[in-house]
Amino acid sequence: MSRVINGHKRVSEANRERVHKAMKELGYRPNSFAQALASNRSNSVGMVVTHISGNFFGPMLHTVEETLRAQGVHLIAASGYDDLEKERDAVRFLLSRQVDALILHTNALPDDEIIELKQQGTRVVVINRFIPELAEDCIRLDNELGGYLATKHLLDLGHKKVAHISGPLLYEDARDRFNGYRKALDEHGVEFDPRLIVEGSFMEDRSMPVIEKLFKRDVEFSAVFCGNDNLALQVYDWLSQNNYIPGDQYSVIGFDDMAFARHLRPRLSSIDFPIITMGKLAAEYALDKDSTRQRNSNLRLEPSLMARDSSANRRC
Amino acid sequence: MSRVINGHKRVSEANRERVHKAMKELGYRPNSFAQALASNRSNSVGMVVTHISGNFFGPMLHTVEETLRAQGVHLIAASGYDDLEKERDAVRFLLSRQVDALILHTNALPDDEIIELKQQGTRVVVINRFIPELAEDCIRLDNELGGYLATKHLLDLGHKKVAHISGPLLYEDARDRFNGYRKALDEHGVEFDPRLIVEGSFMEDRSMPVIEKLFKRDVEFSAVFCGNDNLALQVYDWLSQNNYIPGDQYSVIGFDDMAFARHLRPRLSSIDFPIITMGKLAAEYALDKDSTRQRNSNLRLEPSLMARDSSANRRC
DNA sequence: ATAGTCAGTGTAAGCGCTTTCAATATGCCA
DNA sequence: TGGCATATTGAAAGCGCTTACACTGACTAT
DSSP: OHHHHTTOSSSOHHHHHHHHHHHHHHTOOOOHHHHHHHHSOOOEEEEEESOTTOTTHHHHHHHHHHHHHTTTOEEEEEEOTTOHHHHHHHHHHHHHTTOSEEEEOOSSSOHHHHHHHHHTTOEEEEESOOOGGGGGGEEEEOHHHHHHHHHHHHHHTTOSOEEEEEOOTTSHHHHHHHHHHHHHHHHTTOOOOGGGEEEOOSSTTOOHHHHHHHHHSSOOOSEEEESSHHHHHHHHHHHHHTTOOBTTTBEEEOSBOOGGGGTSSSOOBEEEOOHHHHHHHHHHHHHOSSTTSOOOTTOEEOOEEEOOTTSOOOOO | OHHHHTTOSSOOHHHHHHHHHHHHHHTOOOOHHHHHHHHSOOOEEEEEESOTTOTTHHHHHHHHHHHHHTTTOEEEEEEOTTOHHHHHHHHHHHHHTTOSEEEEOOSSSOHHHHHHHHHTTOEEEEESOOOGGGGGGEEEEOHHHHHHHHHHHHHHTTOSOEEEEEOOTTSHHHHHHHHHHHHHHHHTTOOOOGGGEEEOOSSTTOOHHHHHHHHHSSOOOSEEEESSHHHHHHHHHHHHHTTOOBTTTBEEEOSBOOGGGGGSSSOOBEEEOOHHHHHHHHHHHHHOSSTTSOOOTTOEEOOEEEOOTTSOOOOO
């Protein structure tokens, strides 16, 4: 009797037990499709991320999956590759799977389309992006603070010329980090020099040309704030290829504090991104059936500085 | 009309078109639960891996997801943590989701239980493990060959004393790699010395004590073959903490050739594990509806040597 | 004592598909 | 032209559940 399974209140204790016993004896397993069909709930959540196998998304997916599973809800993840068509496709696919909620980490999909999803009745959680109309469904990091902390750290170490290799500036988070950089500069009375800026990619192994460009430019600098750790990793590569040592001739700091940061030599300074917290939060938002619950409509997690060996006092 | 959707043959061209047109006009989307319920197929595949966010499983999951999605099938992934209860739990969860097939990368689950799953009618694909009764459903790497190649490489470089930090020897793959190591030793007429062996973990950041034990033991050696790249990474950590340089005083080779291997300095030599190929194959096996198709019942992918800077000629 | 409540239980109508089977239409043969 | 095989279509019976509704008693307030 379905009332027992679903923990309906109006069932006598005696009967509840009888049913439970019978279920065990018969090895009964509810058919989740029949449940879904009849109740119009699927107990599944869809998530689209940039790339399932990313250093950043791995831990995120893991946390989300774990949190959902604890509630008997399953996760269907799809890669969007930051490409408009592919993101659309992923959403379409997940929707065709009747997910109860959608967790989106998309960069190409325009705000409108996301808002429309919500209007069509899908619960939506937006990660690392802010959409005013969906304010209560957005979870993001205070990227500006992160950029500020990173830059201030370098400035405090005595560096006057701090370069910045940003992520794609068409992404909100990359822009915010950049703004934090400028804010720190301003606060320290250092003049902004556009020659110290280049725009890279957040993905692995794509930004070498840009990094090279920066280092070969006719500007001096002694420190680099990288938009994320992948960029920092490539800066490491470049430095080592050119017989420099991070933290020595050039101080470098990354962003995200990915697992590999502390394994690099010298260990990479970075800005800690609370991925786990964010994943958990996203899953909880997604599970939040009646989104009646009052949510913080301007939720921003706080990053923090992880100073290690790649950032050191200015020498030359 | 379902016959059109499912590409049934006996439909007139005219009607097929009429239906397609109507579907578009009405924005019709088939309900996947009703389909699943009526047809008893779910168009979903479950996968249990050790840890969703692992360096190894990320690319694997990604490939599997991509391959499945191209067929409109979705993937539900769950972590098993190499723990018997958790693996069971994951399987139970996936089964309750009526997956059409199960891709298993489990280490704790005994053979019997996996065989039983198959007997109960679930399509099963077993990764990185060999179960004779399920020979045609197993996809694995020739780990022994890998261990052999790694060790031979070090031996060829002139090292006489080659240590081995294995993965947990209760795992088949770890044992096979170890066997490959011994085989290479034998072939080079080098006597096996048990003092040069320690057993670590494949997971991140768990093997430092064991590594320390090896280096502090009263045996000399000039090269280490690590059971996987995570172990090699920790050897790097230990070496750097003790002011050694990999490839200099100690040659190091890992296994799996994870993405970070080529970013380490010195770049880590490793044994390439064709993760992508394996993921693709696993997905295809899982999709293989009528497993009538003759499969290779002893499929082993071949690893290959990626020699980089961490393995060098013996100096001292 | 009577009507009104309500916890507890049984019943049946779907949810939106697939699939079987019967019904009709078409084409071919002698 | 009749008869039969084959192509196409329509209709209906579920798939295994949820849920709205009707019903039974027992209990309470009048």
